[in-house]
Amino acid sequence: MVLADVIKRWQQIKGKEAFLCTGTDEHGMKIQRAALKHGMEPKEFCDGNSNKFRELVAAANISNDFFIRTTDQEHKDAVAQFWLHLKHSTPESLGLYKGSHEGWYCVSDECFYPEDLVRPSIAPQTGKKIMVSTETDNEVEWIKEETWFFPLTKYKDALLKLYDENPGWIKPAHRMAEAREWIENHLEDLSVTRPASRLNWGVSDPEDKTQTIYVWVDALINYITKAGYGSKWHTAKDDMGIWPANLQVIGKDILRFHTIYWPALLMALGLPVAKGYLCHNHWTMSNRKMSKSLGNVVNPFFAIQRWGIDPLRYFLMRNATFHKDMSYSNQLIGTVYMKELQANIGNLFYRIAKPKSSVRWSTLEAVTAFRNGELNAWAEKHDKDCFDAVFFSLESHLSESPEAFCKEMDDYDTSAAIRVVFELLRETNRYVSDTKPWDLVKNQDPDSRVLLNWVIFNSAEALRIAGILLQPIMPTKASELLDALGVRPDRRTLEFAAKGKDADYGTESKPVEPAPRMSKWDTIFPPTASADLSDDELLEHLRVALLDKTRNKMNQMAELLAMEARMGEEAVAKLLAETHAAKVGA
Incomplete structure (x- = not known):
């Protein structure tokens, strides 16, 4: 869901119109049995699950344009119409037919498996001998029944032709090979x-x-x-609006349904298929499959509360890969947060846009100097080979990074794209350290002031470009960064993500007003508490620390601020009140 949202937002900052549809599939044997197990009517059970998913969509800052439930009447009407077309409007022998079916059915996967894709196993809870799918390890049961069939085997040649004529239709390539192998070796008519x-x-x-x-x-x-x-159009001769989709984002476990069954069904009605598929892998917990029985399933709401949604989105997209399952752990997230978000992006932002009050420079002055031509005039006067090369060391990174980022994002490789931005900001931090603007600002020579503005402008440009590029991944934090730099909302599209494309931004540095109490860290990425501690463990850890009279007060304050950033001001206030009462009582 996050990946699909990132792709949609990426298309939007490229200036394209983009729509995102998500929702909940609510029918089937699995739902029917789950509702019965909970003593609920299926619709009531689905209402609860759908509401939770809607809440998650909102919490994850997903910019979906549509949310569909398959229990919606609009959808059920569309299914009925599609079904009747399959029955009565397809060429002879290519439509539905009635027959008897028997085979291995998996309720969890909601599909039949051929004989060569099931194997004997032992149920871990009961020790009972069972048959399971070789693909998912879920239990299958033998079923014989009268059903309607779709002649999927009759579409084999059409499917293979589709694959041959569109070699990049499914990404990554090994998933396309996997689907093709199924068509060639396992295709059966579909009940x-x-x-x-x-x-x-x-x-x-x-x-x-x-x-x-x-x-x-x-x-x-x-x-x-x-x-x-079913409501606005009925055949391919009509205006089909936003269909066919440019891209459908799917998990590896539902590849066959989307890239074999679905295109064949659309072909039967003469409707166009989606233009492409992106198939992602699954997340594991510390390299172990997530399982309720193992107790290692991540609660996404807790994860969002703990880390904040943008850092979590950053981690998920940074560690995403299409070649293997990915590992989720709080330790990994904590490391990425500190080393990349705090130490790289946050550190550079503070050095350039929020300098100490004793340091007299500003991004506004630097950008103004660029707009007035002072910086280009200075650069033309100084030969890069003769002048200290360190002042020109960022040029190639500023010019090459946007194009490299675009290439990776257009190939849906968010991890590689993030690495491009990370390298740009890391080099910029090194650039600031090497050019020492805090020394340049002390020199009263006019040329030194121009040189100072050159350094600040280049560094601000790296931040501005990074902020624009990171918008699809961290929409809120990127917006905060661009706001703090004074970048106008209408100059945050991809066309402005290049050095010198925006000469009308910047903010004046102002001394920080003293406050009786800092209610929160004035930074884009505030400190977090130890990733090794749960929220309850963190509270107990701080409670003990606050009651310890020998503990360093500065350390206590840092931990409290980290807790406030993670759990909110009310939690800190409550903890302080409790410890104060405990001290008074003692």
Whole structure:
């Protein structure tokens, strides 16, 4: 979901119109059984889950334009229409047919598996012998029933032709090879209904109430429901609005449904397929598969509260890879937060845009000097080979980084793109250390002032460019950075992400007004408490520290500020009140 949002926002800062659709699939045997287990009606059960997902979408700052539930009447109407077209409007022998089906069915995966993709296993909870899918290790059961079929095997040649003519249709390439191998070696006609006697939680066949439409046929149609299928358009001859999608972002476990079943179903109705697929891997917990039985499932709401959504988005996109499953751990997030966000971005921002009150420079003065031509005139007068080369050492990074970032983002490699920005800011921090603007500012010579503004301008440009490029990944923090630099909202698109493209920003440095109490750290990335501690452990740790009269007061203050940044001012105030009461009572 975050990856899809990042891609959408990336298209927007490139100046393109972009839409993002997400939502919840709510039908099927798995939902029906889960609701029964909880003693709830399926719709009531789905309402609760959908509301939680909506809350997560908001908490993760997902800029979705549509949120669809497959229980929405609009969607069920679209499914019914699609179904009737499959039955009656497809070429002879390419539409639905009735038949008997038996095979290994997995409720968890909501699909049948061929004989060569199941194996014997032992249920860990009971020790009972079971059969499981070789793909997911989920239990399968043998089922025999009368259903409607979609003749998927008749679309084999059309699917292979689609793959041949669009070699980059599925990314990464090994996922496309995986899907192709399935088409070539495992393709079977698809059972697309379930007897209503076994599954009644779903969309019924409008002409045969004894059959419930297969959950994956139902779910896949959601992509065209929000594009207007069934309400605004009905065939490929109509204006299909935002369909076909430029990109569908999917997990590796649902590759087959989206890249084999879905295009074949669309072909049957003469509708265009999506223009591309991006298939991502799964997150593990410290390199172990997340499992409720192991107790290592991450609660996303807790993670957002702990780290803040933008640092969490940064970590997820930084560590994302399409080649293997990815490892999630608080230690990793803590390291990235301190070394890259605080020490790299935050440090550079403070050095350049928030200098000490005793240091007299400003980004506004530096940008003004550039706009007036003073900096270019100075650069033309000084030969890079003769003058101290360190003052020109940032030029190549400023000129090359935006293009390199664009290349990686256009290839959906957010990790490589983030590395480009990280290197730019790291080199800029080194540049500041090497050029020593705090020494230049002490020299009253006019040329030294121009040289100072040259250094500050180059450094501010690195921050400004990085802020623009990081907007899709950290929309709030990037906005804070650009606001603090005085960058106008209409100059935050990709066309301005190059040195010298914006000569009308900057802020004047002002001495910090003394305050009776610092309510929060005045920085983009405030300190955080130890990643090794849970919130409860952190509270207990600080409670003990505050009651320890021998403990250094400055250390206590730093820990309290870190806690406030992480858990909020109320939690700190409550803790202080409790420890004060404990001291008085003692």
